[in-house]
Amino acid sequence: MQIELNGKPHPLPDGATLEQLIAALELTGRAVAVAVNRQVVPAQQWAARALVETDKVDVVRAIGGG
Template sequence: MNIVINGTPADVTDGWSVGDLVRARTEEQRRVAVARNSEVVPRGEWDTTALSEGDRIEVLAPVAGG
């Protein structure tokens, strides 16, 4: 299935959830936020939010600095 992750086209496994994607992409899930098609996905819904063909996903990590 083709989606876009942080602006980059990606092929992911059919049937994946947001949670599957986050676990595959980052080791520190507690420190990221996820938006699917410009809508924030609450952490408690990651495993029940299925990815669909053409989804645009943003995986965001906090950045410190000034």
């Protein structure tokens, strides 16, 4: 299947979860916020949130600064 990730097409296996996407992006354990179809999904729900073809996912990394 193909989802939209940060505005660009991104291929994923059918039935992939949000947790699997974050792992594939090598962002596990990093400070990130994730929204699916403009709805923020808490990290505790990533493993249970299956993605589907029409999903639009936005991943934002926290960047420290001063």
